Amino acid sequence: MSFGAHRPMSVLTWLATPVLFTASVLGLIGLGGMLLDADWRVALSSALFGPAAAVTVLLAGFVEWRTVRCRWCLGLGYPAVVFVAGLLLGDVTLSSPVALALGIPALTVLGVLMRRERNRVIPIA
Template sequence: MFCVAERPTSPLLWLAVPFLFSAAVLGLMGSAGLLTAAWTTVPLSPVVTGAGVAVAAATSGSVRWKRTWQRTWFRWAYLAAVLAVGVLVGAVEIPALVTTVVGVPVLLGLVFQCLVQNDENRRTADCR
């Protein structure tokens, strides 16, 4: 049986989730392009932005919203705006080295945070 000690997310951290996810994915794409010498630029893909918005939508239920209207109106308007901006900048190409330098540390930070959170949950949960 899996037990999870639910800890609410701060709204500021949640606002960064789509951008952190997108940066991590673009960092992986950039490093793959550099390692294989297949490409030198990485396009800002609307698909990656959409996946980042989906992750933010999935995690929005655990956010500590200060008002009830924020849960409905602010979160969906924010996610729609981020998705619209992602579609608008979808053709912009960024050098693979830049995406690697920015994205790989973000990815490592996210993995570290997941491992620390998982360890804290394991210690605080009364699971067998």
């Protein structure tokens, strides 16, 4: 069931989505740590990269792919790379201020991209 006009997403926006999603969540966790004055560090883990990979898989259906081969290779390969990156970076931790410093620009860029994609004009013919 479709609730609106199908708006194809650009490949560049789709490629940036998991990175921006991960950095935004990292920033929000860092903000929580700073507000609570917690001494824990923010970890890069599969629990952070897994949802980013899931969002990437879900959005792959809205990308305007040039060929079917690109859809299969990138549409399934890139989310797998994102998830594997989470497994490999599982032991990396950041302090809350560093996580917040990474998250604020990412959240801003993610909001700009979402607004730009929403207001994009699609030619009829």
